[in-house]
Amino acid sequence: MRIRLAAPAELPLLQDIERAAGEPFRALDMAAVADDEPPAVEMLERFRRAGRAWVAVDGEGDGDPVAYLLSATVDGAEYIEQVSVHPRAARRGIGRLLIEHTAERARTEGLPALTLSTFADVPWNAPYYARLGFRILEEAELTPGLRKIRAAEAEYGLDRWPRVCMRRPV
Template sequence: MRIRPATAAELPALRAIERAAGSPYREFGMAEIADDEPPALDALERYRRAGRAWVAVAPDDDAHPLAYLIAEPVDGALHIEQVSVQPDFAHRRIGRALLAHAADRAHEEGLTHLTLTTFTEVPWNAPYYARLGFRALGEAELTPGLRKIRATEAEHGLDRWPRVCMRRP
């Protein structure tokens, strides 16, 4: 597998990956998450132009992304906004590789850690990230930027299910 910057032409494929990756949320009574629209093309383009949209591709097929990650700096950290893997390629450490790539980019930019927000009771969310070295942040540890992200998530109804902010050095 190879990780590289996303191209403008691939942005619709990233939306398709996220739609497919959302499907398993139905098993947890989270149909609204499964049906949620991925980021709009213009939003994905902003991440791409900023150099913070990466795709994972097979070594023998550079033209078809298997997964993607978008991120942005938030309060001295690189905040993982979204990481999604095509379900047919799940459990192959692709998400882990994308997170490692993001950590390398964060280090190059002088950012001290990675952050993300996620669901606590979905196995491929908080429990997965904990296995990768992320730890849940208490309310007092949330930076102003993370508080703003959580408030926006609440406005979109994501707090209907337990969520947490996590950080990894």
């Protein structure tokens, strides 16, 4: 498996990965999450141009992406905006590889931690991240940027299911 920056022509493939990765939410009575449209190509392009849209590809990197990760800097930490793995590539450690790649990049940029916001009770969300060393942040620990992200998620309707912010040192 190889991690590299996404290419412009691959951005529609990232949308396909996102749609496919959303399907398992149906089994948890979270059809609204499964039906949610992936980020627009224009938004994906902004992450790509900023050097923060990473893909995982089989072999030497000549194949199509099977997973991707988007990140940004929020309040002095690397915030994982999205990590999605196509179900046909699931359970192979690809999400972990993308997260470790992001942690290494954050370390080289002098950032102290990775942060994210996720569903608390979805097995491949908060419990998965906890196994990777993330811890749930208490309300008082949320930075202004994380509070803003949580408010936007609530406005979007994601608070129908419990959500948490998490942090892991790099």
